[in-house]
Amino acid sequence: MSRINTRYLGLELESPVIAGSSNFTSRLESIVEAEAAGAGAVVLKSLFEEQIVSMAHSMSSRETYPEADDYLQYYTRTNSVETYLDLVARARKSVRIPVIASINCFSPKGWIDFALEIEKAGASALEVNIFFMPVDKHQSSADSEAVYFKIIDNLRKKLTIPISVKIGLRFSNLLNFAWQMNNHGASGIVMFNRFYEPDFDINNLNVVPASVLSNPVEQRYVLRWVGMLSSQDTKLDISATTGVYTGEDAIKYLLAGATTVQVCSALYKRGFTVITEINEAMHKWMDGKDFKTLSDFRGKLNYKNIDNPSLFERSQFMKHYSSYI
Numbered sequence: 566m567s568r569i570n571t572r573y574l575g576l577e578l579e580s581p582v583i584a585g586s587s588n589f590t591s592r593l594e595s596i597v598e599a600e601a602a603g604a605g606a607v608v609l610k611s612l613f614e615e616q617i618v619s620m621a622h623s624m625s626s627r628e629t630y631p632e633a634d635d636y637l638q639y640y641t642r643t644n645s646v647e648t649y650l651d652l653v654a655r656a657r658k659s660v661r662i663p664v665i666a667s668i669n670c671f672s673p674k675g676w677i678d679f680a681l682e683i684e685k686a687g688a689s690a691l692e693v694n695i696f697f698m699p700v701d702k703h704q705s706s707a708d709s710e711a712v713y714f715k716i717i718d719n720l721r722k723k724l725t726i727p728i729s730v731k732i733g734l735r736f737s738n739l740l741n742f743a744w745q746m747n748n749h750g751a752s753g754i755v756m757f758n759r760f761y762e763p764d765f766d767i768n769n770l771n772v773v774p775a776s777v778l779s780n781p782v783e784q785r786y787v788l789r790w791v792g793m794l795s796s797q798d799t800k801l802d803i804s805a806t807t808g809v810y811t812g813e814d815a816i817k818y819l820l821a822g823a824t825t826v827q828v829c830s831a832l833y834k835r836g837f838t839v840i841t842e843i844n845e846a847m848h849k850w851m852d853g854k855d856f857k858t859l860s861d862f863r864g865k866l867n868y869k870n871i872d873n874p875s876l877f878e879r880s881q882f883m884k885h886y887s888s889y890i
């Protein structure tokens with residue numbers, strides 16, 4: 566029988582399927598349920614930089630954070646930082662699988678010290694979800710990327726647990742960026758976050774939020790970049806997130822070179838049994854191909870390992886579109 570255990574961020578996982586960060590993973594019952602369904606690890610719902618800064622501010626001034634808008638004030642009151650630390654500690658006691666904490670941030674200062682509290686509460690690792698939106702035309706790409714590196718540098722000085730970085734999908738040179746992330750001390754990269762996206766309602770002339778849940782076809786862009794990055798000489802573990810709904814989706818990401826995959830929208834649509842189904846489908850497929858472990862096929866279809874790497878490249882663009890009638 567095939568084995569699907571893997572090592573991610575130096576942690577031993579029984580399955581490469583991780584319950585990704587979402588509202589599900591902000592509740593202890595769901596974390597326990599994820600483990601029972603066969604998740605290899607769980608990433609907790611993100612704590613926001615604004616929450617941490619707001620807490621620090623209110624502790625020093627005994628007032629609420631003046632710049633925070635109403636929603637943030639409400640969110641901060643109802644999702645306190647102490648509640649988060651308590652969740653980390655209780656989750657670690659309640660499940661055997663690694664519990665990865667998550668912070669959503671955009672700046673390298675004001676909240677970093679707090680990450681140590683998360684480590685002390687027992688988190689197995691920290692996933693930093695960096696949502697830095699460059700809106701200043703005078704800031705160069707290099708300046709923008711320096712923000713990411715500074716965040717990792719500052720965290721690395723404080724923490725002993727492994728750090729992974731969850732990033733958005735647009736970089737001028739993702740491979741260089743990821744390689745530098747690794748040099749700055751990140752152990753893993755989570756590809757990619759699904760940021761809030763605005764859509765337009767043309768009848769009411771409004772800007773409205775686009776669907777929060779993913780669609781399986783969105784995985785194609787991710788597949789390319791996992792396949793490119795895993796072929797590079799870095800020690801970064803890749804966790805692929807976006808559009809994992811079935812065993813086939815997970816297998817594709819592993820063939821591209823991912824160490825783990827994260828599921829989120831599928832949990833909303835089909836519940837935790839989807840994790841059990843993905844694990845079973847992976848076993849079945851591996852047994853059929855006579856693969857004993859994940860390393861027998863991980864990265865087999867990445868940029869370096871396929872016979873025709875140009876399938877990942879620009880030349881396909883011309884061929885693809887010119888031959889379509």
Ligand SMILES: Cc1cc2nc3c(=O)[nH]c(=O)nc-3n(C[C@H](O)[C@H](O)[C@H](O)COP(=O)(O)O)c2cc1C
Binds near residue numbers: 585806807
């Ligand atoms: C309702 C919801 C809440 C989410 N909350 C977070 C979060 O707090 N932190 C985070 O890093 N990602 C969050 N995500 C993003 C997911 O972890 C995941 O990266 C993304 O949805 C893509 O995976 P999927 O296609 O399996 O949904 C959230 C996604 C959804 C749908």
